[in-house]
Amino acid sequence: MQDVSPSHSELDDIVAAEPALENRGRWGVLVLAGGTFVLVSTFAIQLLHANGSIAFGFDTWRPVVYAYLVWAVSLGASQVLRRGQAGSRALFVLPAVLFIAAMVIFPLTFGLYISFTDWNLSSFEGRKFNGLDNLRQMMSDVFYWNALLNMLWYSLAVLVEYAIAFGLALLLHAEIRARKFFRVVFLLPLMLSPVAVSWMVGKSMMEIRFGPLANLARWLGWETPIFFSDPWLAKASIMVMDAWTFIPLMMIMLLAGLQTLPKEVMEAAKVDGATAWQTFWKIVFPLTLPVSITAIMIRIIFKLKLADIIINVTSGGPGGATDSVTSFIFREYRDRSNVGYGTLLAMVYLVIIVVALTTLLNLLGRWMRGYGQEES
Amino acid sequence: MKSHVYQRLLAMQASRRNVLKGAVGAGALALGSASGLATLVPRASAQGSLRAEMLKIPGVGAGSPTDADWQKVGELCLGGTKATVQEGEFAGVQLTFMGLNNQNLHNFLFRGFLKPWEAYTGARINWIDLAQADYNARLQQSIATGTVDFDILQMGAPFEGDVCGKGLASVMPDWVRDLIEMDDYVGYLKEPVGTWDGKTYRISIDGDCHNFNYRTDYFENEDFAKAWKDEGHAGDWAVPTTWQQVQEVTKFLKGKTIDGFPANGYLDPLKGWGGFGFYFLASRATAYAKHPDDSAWLFDPDTMKPRVNNEAWVRAIQDVLDVMDAQPPDQINADPGTTGFQQFLAGTGSMLSWWGDIGSSAKTSDSSIVGDVIGFSTLPGSDDVWNHKAGKWETLSSGPNFAPNMAYIGWGVYVMARVDSDSKKQKAAWSAAAHLGGKDISLWCAAYPSGFQPYRNSHFNIPEWVEAGYDEAFIDDYLSSEADSYNHPNAAIEPRIPGIFQYYSVAEDELAKTYAGQYASAQEGADKIAEAWERITDQIGRDNQIKLYKASLGI
Numbered sequence: 001m002q003d004v005s006p007s008h009s010e011l012d013d014i015v016a017a018e019p020a021l022e023n024r025g026r027w028g029v030l031v032l033a034g035g036t037f038v039l040v041s042t043f044a045i046q047l048l049h050a051n052g053s054i055a056f057g058f059d060t061w062r063p064v065v066y067a068y069l070v071w072a073v074s075l076g077a078s079q080v081l082r083r084g085q086a087g088s089r090a091l092f093v094l095p096a097v098l099f100i101a102a103m104v105i106f107p108l109t110f111g112l113y114i115s116f117t118d119w120n121l122s123s124f125e126g127r128k129f130n131g132l133d134n135l136r137q138m139m140s141d142v143f144y145w146n147a148l149l150n151m152l153w154y155s156l157a158v159l160v161e162y163a164i165a166f167g168l169a170l171l172l173h174a175e176i177r178a179r180k181f182f183r184v185v186f187l188l189p190l191m192l193s194p195v196a197v198s199w200m201v202g203k204s205m206m207e208i209r210f211g212p213l214a215n216l217a218r219w220l221g222w223e224t225p226i227f228f229s230d231p232w233l234a235k236a237s238i239m240v241m242d243a244w245t246f247i248p249l250m251m252i253m254l255l256a257g258l259q260t261l262p263k264e265v266m267e268a269a270k271v272d273g274a275t276a277w278q279t280f281w282k283i284v285f286p287l288t289l290p291v292s293i294t295a296i297m298i299r300i301i302f303k304l305k306l307a308d309i310i311i312n313v314t315s316g317g318p319g320g321a322t323d324s325v326t327s328f329i330f331r332e333y334r335d336r337s338n339v340g341y342g343t344l345l346a347m348v349y350l351v352i353i354v355v356a357l358t359t360l361l362n363l364l365g366r367w368m369r370g371y372g373q374e375e376s
Numbered sequence: 377m378k379s380h381v382y383q384r385l386l387a388m389q390a391s392r393r394n395v396l397k398g399a400v401g402a403g404a405l406a407l408g409s410a411s412g413l414a415t416l417v418p419r420a421s422a423q424g425s426l427r428a429e430m431l432k433i434p435g436v437g438a439g440s441p442t443d444a445d446w447q448k449v450g451e452l453c454l455g456g457t458k459a460t461v462q463e464g465e466f467a468g469v470q471l472t473f474m475g476l477n478n479q480n481l482h483n484f485l486f487r488g489f490l491k492p493w494e495a496y497t498g499a500r501i502n503w504i505d506l507a508q509a510d511y512n513a514r515l516q517q518s519i520a521t522g523t524v525d526f527d528i529l530q531m532g533a534p535f536e537g538d539v540c541g542k543g544l545a546s547v548m549p550d551w552v553r554d555l556i557e558m559d560d561y562v563g564y565l566k567e568p569v570g571t572w573d574g575k576t577y578r579i580s581i582d583g584d585c586h587n588f589n590y591r592t593d594y595f596e597n598e599d600f601a602k603a604w605k606d607e608g609h610a611g612d613w614a615v616p617t618t619w620q621q622v623q624e625v626t627k628f629l630k631g632k633t634i635d636g637f638p639a640n641g642y643l644d645p646l647k648g649w650g651g652f653g654f655y656f657l658a659s660r661a662t663a664y665a666k667h668p669d670d671s672a673w674l675f676d677p678d679t680m681k682p683r684v685n686n687e688a689w690v691r692a693i694q695d696v697l698d699v700m701d702a703q704p705p706d707q708i709n710a711d712p713g714t715t716g717f718q719q720f721l722a723g724t725g726s727m728l729s730w731w732g733d734i735g736s737s738a739k740t741s742d743s744s745i746v747g748d749v750i751g752f753s754t755l756p757g758s759d760d761v762w763n764h765k766a767g768k769w770e771t772l773s774s775g776p777n778f779a780p781n782m783a784y785i786g787w788g789v790y791v792m793a794r795v796d797s798d799s800k801k802q803k804a805a806w807s808a809a810a811h812l813g814g815k816d817i818s819l820w821c822a823a824y825p826s827g828f829q830p831y832r833n834s835h836f837n838i839p840e841w842v843e844a845g846y847d848e849a850f851i852d853d854y855l856s857s858e859a860d861s862y863n864h865p866n867a868a869i870e871p872r873i874p875g876i877f878q879y880y881s882v883a884e885d886e887l888a889k890t891y892a893g894q895y896a897s898a899q900e901g902a903d904k905i906a907e908a909w910e911r912i913t914d915q916i917g918r919d920n921q922i923k924l925y926k927a928s929l930g931i
Contacts (some may be wrong), residue, residue: 120873121520122538143885185658206708209724226706303769315648318708319892320885334513335651335881336912337520 028081035074042067067219072098115344121337128355134344146320147328150235153183154306154324157239157340158299164243164294165250170280171259172251182257190248194308197245202228202313228314231321238322241309246302257291258284281336293364297357325349402631406582408540426452430820431844435730440742446488454492455818458553458808466804467498471795473808474504475530476511481827482530482787486812493811501528508650512877515929519544525794532783533569533578537874537924540572546791548576552806555811560832562862564869568930579813581821582786585829585861586659586729586755589738590615593749594726597634604628618776619663619756622727623695630702640704643725644696645712648884651877653712655783657887657890659729662868663758666779668772670764671929673779673868675909680921682909684883686768686904689761693890695899700891708891721746723900730753731783732822732829735854739846741825750850752857754780754864780861782869786831791811830858871928875916882908 041336044265045063049057076094080089118130138144172183205213206227217225227237235360261284269279285292307326310316316323316331325345430452433445434707438476462731478481483505490501501762504526506514515531519523519538531539539545556579558566569720601613609624616622625643645656658674666673675682675804683689700707704724713728721727721737721744728734757776760769789809795802811817815834817825822830823844830836836859861867870876883905890901913921 063652083833098707118915120875120878120912122878123916124874124920125917126520155517198637208704224705229706314709315711316885317647317886317892319889319894321892331881331885334510334882336878337519337875338595338878 024081024084028078028083028087031074031081032078032168035071035078038074039064039067039071047102058196068102080229080254087146097146105131111343112347113183114340115347117340119338119363121339127340130340134341135348137341138345138348139260143320143323143328144285144325147325150321150323151304151306151325153235154303155300157243158296158303161243161295161299162250165247165295166292168251169258170284186251187248189245190252192245194242194245195312197241197311198312201241201244202237202309210245228322229318234314234318234322238306238314240302242306245309246299250299251300252287253279253295253298257288257295261287289368293361293368297361300357300360301353331364385522388554415731421753426455427816427819427840428843430816431823431840433465436561436739436823436845437511440727440740441485442611443488444487447491447745449817450811450832450842451492453811453820454496454815455816456814457493457496458809460551460555460810461807462499463496464498464802466807467802469497469499469804470502471499471801471805471808472502472526473526473528473530474506474514474526476827477505478508478827481825482561484822485826489812490808491816493808497804497807499808501808508651508652509721512650512742519805522792524792527792528803528809529790529792530581530787531790532584532787534870534872534876535737536570536572536872537928539543539790540575540577541874541924544793545572545577546793546796546802546805548791548801549580549806552579552810555810557815557876560815560834562831562833562859564782564832564862564867565786567887568927569872570788577790579786579790579809580786580831581813581818582788583786583828583858584654584731584782584786585858585867586731586781586783587857588753588755588860589728589736590727590751590753591746591749592751594629594634594639595751600629600632600634600639603632609757612691614755615751616727616756617753619692619695619758622756623699625727626699626702637723638704640725641702642699642727643710643715644699644703644707645710645715646696646700646708646709646888647711647714648881649711649713651880651884652784654779654880654883656712656715656729656889657689657696657757657883658783658868659781660695661689661777662781663777664688664691664763664867665758665759665764666777667761667763667765667770668777669865671805671931672764672925674871675925677929677931678766680913680918680923680925682906683764684909685899685906686764687764690898690902693887693902696891697898699806717743729781732854732858733825733827735857736822736829737825739850740823751855754778754857754860777866778864779866779868780864782861782867785870785872809854816902830855849880869928871925873921874925875912877917878912879909882912 045054046057046064048054050061067368072094075098076091079090079094081087083090115134116129117127118128118133135364168186172179172186176182179259192200201213204212208214208224208226214225215228227231228234236299265283265287266279269283274282305326306324307330310322310324310327311330314322318325326349329342329349330336332345336342393637403830432448433452434441434450466882473483473486475486477484487501487503493494494500504514515529515535515753517539518526519542528538529545553583556809561580562583565580565583567576570576570580595615597613607628609628616625621773622642628640629641644660645653647653651848662673665683665686671677673683673899704710704719710719715725715728716730716734717737719725720730720734721741723745726793735750735752738750755778757778758774761777762768763770789812791802795805817833818828819835819840820826821828822835823841823846829883834924837854838848838855841855843850886901886904886908889895890898895901895904
């Protein structure tokens with residue numbers, strides 16, 4: 001058997017290195033403990049000061065942020081000191097983790113706490129914990145449930161948008177004249193702010209007295225072209241404006257998907273004598289399903305945040321027919337300064353979105369697998 | 377030296393040398409009283425000519441004023457600043473001003489007005505511009521989170537409970553009070569408005585009330601007069617003076633035309649406006665709800681129980697419902713800005729309640745086409761009034777009940793307490809605020825599109841307006857409607873209680889459902905508003921609200 005035991009000189013190196021590593025480890029623990037002490041004590045002092053328990057404290061919470069930065073640096077340094085090269089490697093990830101913790105996890109946790117408080121900005125008593133009261137209020141809040149129902153309708157409209165976007169993508173993928181020009185032109189609505197769209201289209205072009213769209217409708221025989229007075233028509237008008245803005249987003253994603261389709265398969269289909277419909281339904285559509293699902297999911301996420309067009313054009317009216325959850329929460333926050341309740345509504349909405357999208361993804365995944373087996 | 381003169385000199389940070397120079401000047405004046413008087417007379421006359429010169433910028437009928445015009449006005453009105461501040465005295469001072477940008481007015485004017493002030497004093501101003509709808513939330517957040525990041529604030533009196541009550545505003549120094557001539561304010565803007573616990577905080581730059589704007593060509597139209605008779609209506613075809621008549625006229629005009637265009641009666645804004653839309657229902661309701669023997673009309677002062685679902689308010693809501701089909705198409709999507717500026721000034725509709733901006737814009741705004749056919753009065757009255765305490769409708773022996781709606785009580789400029797720790801900055805902030813709230817500059821704001829309406833007794837000097845180019849009959853009519861509203865003994869004055877816009881905002885949501893026919897009756901809609909108001913009162917704190925509501929009513 002080959003002798004693999006270390007030589008004397010190597011053993012000397014290892015033995016000599018041990019005390020240094022131990023020292024470095026101890027220093028690492030000390031540095032982290034110091035940083036943690038600074039953070040915890042700064043936070044505690046400021047919390048007690050903010051609660052009025054102690055007179056000593058800072059004017060703002062900014063020192064706590066600085067303490068967090070100090071702690072982050074001490075954490076990084078302790079990693080290097082305690083774990084050597086492995087610690088150095090951790091430094092590549094730590095800033096991102098700490099940033100996410102500061103910008104996502106902390107606000108979410110804080111938001112969760114706020115959502116269980118009674119916090120009206122005009123209240124003299126300030127913020128106070130009120131348990132499940134906000135949740136109970138939400139259960140009986142007809143405005144919120146109405147907005148949620150509207151969101152269901154708005155989300156269903158994504159399917160229509162998808163069909164149109166797919167059609168446009170196929171058109172732009174085909175060998176047509178001025179293809180590049182049309183690609184840019186079709187993308188223009190996406191470059192517009194929804195606020196601009198709501199003013200240019202909703203408040204100007206669809207204005208009943210002088211709007212070009214209203215005039216066109218009049219010319220086509222609609223005597224009083226009112227786009228936002230009837231509940232369903234108003235909802236549909238909002239859907240159209242929103243679709244006009246965001247169909248290009250789906251279109252460009254689907255177009256990218258179409259461009260990645262293997263040419264050999266398409267040529268084989270042609271050689272086999274497949275019709276255009278067969279080519280689309282049996283080859284193009286299944287192959288672009290992953291892109292389609294991504295496009296639909298992203299679009300639904302955008303749709304669930306729909307607010308700006310509604311706020312500008314209808315303020316949720318007539319009678320809440322166009323209200324979205326976001327525009328309702330916006331009113332609850334902006335006009336009524338009802339921070340605790342508004343935050344709870346936002347949190348519940350977040351949970352609903354996460355659960356709904358996860359379920360939808362699972363269902364689509366199953367359907368895609370089924371579709372694949374059926375086709376094969 | 378009198379103590380108040382001494383205090384004022386101290387406030388001006390006058391140096392000993394300047395005091396001595398002033399004393400020498402005063403001595404010289406005392407020695408030659410005749411010549412002194414002689415210099416005073418030209419000064420008064422110079423003041424008059426300054427106002428006349430200022431009112432010619434850019435001139436009535438010369439289109440909307442521009443930034444250059446606002447700067448010229450600011451330059452002309454620097455007298456007060458020059459008398460109290462040395463040139464370059466505020467060099468290095470940076471101030472932040474938070475205000476509105478409605479219809480490109482408010483802050484846009486302030487920028488122009490303050491540019492010469494900045495050039496003279498050396499101070500610099502940073503601006504926070506807010507849309508009307510965003511204003512309340514921004515202010516409330518700053519107050520609640522203790523993040524006041526502005527030194528000067530444009531604010532309406534309804535927020536004084538939130539701001540002054542929490543010690544966030546700076547108390548007005550005496551020299552400012554003298555400089556802006558507060559005694560010139562109309563009665564209802566004097567104390568307690570602008571004060572809190574006996575201290576003065578506010579420089580008024582506006583006096584708000586809703587008045588009644590109508591189209592004279594409608595009510596002089598012979599075809600309408602004939603049709604009115606033919607249809608068997610009582611009385612002559614004339615401008616309505618009660619809400620009952622407004623309703624009748626609005627229904628009468630349905631389906632008729634004027635100059636080939638559809639005729640419309642009263643314009644109701646049926647869409648919310650960040651809480652401000654509620655004022656327009658209130659303008660319909662005050663004549664029904666504000667009894668001359670009862671100062672309260674929105675809540676019961678002892679309990680804060682809402683009155684918004686009593687018979688008076690329900691009748692006002694029902695009135696709106698009754699004429700919805702007589703309104704222009706798509707009215708359900710018309711907010712107050714639309715009814716005022718895109719409809720009435722642009723020629724749609726014949727009657728409108730609005731703040732004085734409509735009158736001041738009618739002849740001076742590029743977008744107005746009704747300047748020659750507009751008339752004004754106080755808000756219509758009612759043949760009967762609801763006596764809430766007695767629980768019955770009453771007909772007053774004096775005739776119809778009138779109760780002008782003092783909606784919003786006007787904008788003011790407030791200096792925040794955070795400047796108090798730095799005397800130079802504090803003086804600079806108050807000097808800038810005083811410049812905007814000066815007597816002369818306010819006349820220009822009242823005469824031209826500014827977002828502000830007359831609020832000083834000196835604004836009702838008709839010859840000044842006529843000299844500026846206004847038609848005497850027009851301006852007399854306009855100013856009379858304002859003055860009569862301000863001085864009305866039964867004016868409905870808005871409570872200065874915290875969170876008042878929360879009440880209005882939630883009411884807008886419920887009204888939107890009522891107007892959309894989602895409630896069985898006006899009463900049901902009103903009851904929903906009352907329920908929501910009760911929740912807000914409990915959330916903000918009922919006892920405090922009762923205390924503040926009573927204080928605002930002078931009980």
